[in-house]
Structure formats: structure tokens, C-alpha cells
Amino acid sequence: MAKPVCFSVKAYATPAATVPLAATTIERRQPTPTDVQIQILYCGVCHSDLHFARNEWGFTAYPAVPGHEIVGRVTAVGSGVKKFKVGDTVGVGCLVDSCRTCPSCAAGLEQYCDLGLAGGTYGGWDKHLNAPTLGGYSQSIVVTEDFVLRIPANLDLAAAAPLLCAGITTYSPLRHWKVGAGQKVGVVGLGGLGHMAVKFARAFGAHVVLFTTSPGKVADAKRVGAHDVVVSTDDKQMAAHAGSFDFIVDAVSAQHDLNVYLNQLKRDGNLTLVGAPEKPLPVASFPLLLRRRSLSGSLIGGIAETQEMLDFCGQHGITADIEMIRMDEINEAYERMLKSDVKYRFVIDMTSLQ
Ligand SMILES: [Zn+2]
Ligand SMILES: [Zn+2]
Numbered sequence: 472m473a474k475p476v477c478f479s480v481k482a483y484a485t486p487a488a489t490v491p492l493a494a495t496t497i498e499r500r501q502p503t504p505t506d507v508q509i510q511i512l513y514c515g516v517c518h519s520d521l522h523f524a525r526n527e528w529g530f531t532a533y534p535a536v537p538g539h540e541i542v543g544r545v546t547a548v549g550s551g552v553k554k555f556k557v558g559d560t561v562g563v564g565c566l567v568d569s570c571r572t573c574p575s576c577a578a579g580l581e582q583y584c585d586l587g588l589a590g591g592t593y594g595g596w597d598k599h600l601n602a603p604t605l606g607g608y609s610q611s612i613v614v615t616e617d618f619v620l621r622i623p624a625n626l627d628l629a630a631a632a633p634l635l636c637a638g639i640t641t642y643s644p645l646r647h648w649k650v651g652a653g654q655k656v657g658v659v660g661l662g663g664l665g666h667m668a669v670k671f672a673r674a675f676g677a678h679v680v681l682f683t684t685s686p687g688k689v690a691d692a693k694r695v696g697a698h699d700v701v702v703s704t705d706d707k708q709m710a711a712h713a714g715s716f717d718f719i720v721d722a723v724s725a726q727h728d729l730n731v732y733l734n735q736l737k738r739d740g741n742l743t744l745v746g747a748p749e750k751p752l753p754v755a756s757f758p759l760l761l762r763r764r765s766l767s768g769s770l771i772g773g774i775a776e777t778q779e780m781l782d783f784c785g786q787h788g789i790t791a792d793i794e795m796i797r798m799d800e801i802n803e804a805y806e807r808m809l810k811s812d813v814k815y816r817f818v819i820d821m822t823s824l825q
Pocket of ligand 1: 517518565637
């Protein structure tokens, strides 16, 4: 395939794991007949951005441009695009492509494509340019229309950006394991993912309990929707809830003890991981054996489910709690994110890159 015509846009990139991000220019392809060109208005800052920029998962190609919580406006469409027109408000999440033929893609579960993360918004492979994909810390992006999402008109656009990763990452497992009324659901960690998990579990009708190591987060957890808060370092509080949960979402991306949360589950309960700590976490067999408990994981969501999640958020007025930053504040934001010093998601105002 001939390399398509490209155009240059401003972006923020890093050339190596130990170098801060800085302004640069990157190339985007001119829209092909099935592409949508999007001016990026806001981009959320995911913990994965930091892992990726610093090559903590070992597969980063440089220069790296992170960013996969993208909200923007359509500025051009290819001749064959049917679902979008210039001026539409749209989103792009963690995926910009997939093989479209494997069993997972055929089932609408593109996030589990046999090609792995080749369709990633960053860290994937752009088959048009024959180069690594570059993410949303940039002025614009060009994406095939099948991977572009509609943002409901009533949502605040900046606060909607984190729905594209933090939102779907927590919505999908809660839906898959059919969380709803009459169930007791735990959420571990009140960060970018955790605060969205609390909002969704509450909206689905469950009794929601937030586990945190910080007593200072109790009031805030209740404000975002938790019925109850357990300080996980307090053995008395943990004992009071032991064996009582139907489902727990663990949204912590740092090293921590899973076994104490397995012990919180009732018989046949399920603990699902959505965070990605760098090193393996030890699991003891007895907490699993004793009550036939399950430990599982879940990765973002497919395109159809992501649209379903966005529409649900439109109907229920759900967005993320955000702190807006300028593009040139990103390195400082990473340092604060490492200290959990953000309530609860940084979102970059991309006009600050113009
Ligand atoms: Zn993410
Ligand atoms: Zn596939």
C-alpha cells in the first residue's frame, strides 16, 4: 500500500523512557474514504499514559505520544463516511482499529482481538503509515469511522473525556458480571477508575462500598456515590464486612494485597482486576477454595459497548470528576498522579497546545 498523504500537527511526545514530554510535531494521514479527522478539544490523562511514556510495560516505541481519552470535533470526513459529519462532537478511546475477523472482533469485543493491542490508539500499529500509532496529546487525530464514538450533547465535554478509558474500563466488568439491585459491590481505590466504578455501580442499583487506605477519602467517596466506606488498613472494619460481597472491582494499579479482598467475597463471589500493577501480585489458594471464589480481569470494552456506556452516561448525567491542566503541565501532572494527588482525573485542555 502506498503511503498516504500526510499533514503535520503539534503534539506532546517523549523520545525516551527517562525524558519528560515536550512539544513536537507529528504526521497524521489525510483522511481515507472511511476516515474521520478530529480536532482534539480535551484529552484525559490515564495511568497507562505514564506507564507507556516510561516504558514500564516494556513495549513502548519512541517517540511516544500518549493519550486515549479523546474528545473533539469532526473537521473532515472521507467520501465514504456514513455515521459522522463535520461539526459532530465525537470521542476516541483506547482503540483505533482491530483485525475485524477474529472471534472476539466478530463478537464486538475488539478489545480482546487476536492481534492483541495492535489496534491501540497509542502503542499500536498504524497500517496506513506503517508506523506506531500516536495518541491524543496532539491537535488532531484521524481514525476510521468504525472506531469513532458519539458524545451525548448534554455532557460536559472535558468531564466526558475520561469516560473513554476510565469509564468503559469500569462499566464493562460491572455489566459483564451483571451487577445490579440487591447486590453488595465493592470498589478498591478511589482514583480515576475507582470513582467511575462507584458511580456506575450506584447507577446500576447496587449497594456500593468503597475500600480505601486513606481515611481522608471517606467523605469524598460518599459524595461520588458510595453507600459505605471501609478503611482497608483497619482490621476491625475489614472483619465487619468479610464474606459479604457479591462482586468487587479492584482499580488499584500499584502493588497491593489481593487476598484481603478475596476474603471479603461471599460464596461464588468475584474479584475483578482493572488496574495493571507492574509486578505480579501473589494470590493464596485458600481464599479462592473456601467459598469457590473467582479472580478475574477485564480490559476496557468493545466499540458497541463503549457507545452504550456513553449513551448511559448521557441518560444519567454521569461524567468524571476532573482537574483541567494545560498541555505544558503534563510532566508535573504525572508526578502528582503517582502520589494519587488528583481528584480524580486530569484532563488536558488541548487548546493550550495551539
Ligand atoms: Zn487508559
Ligand atoms: Zn480481531
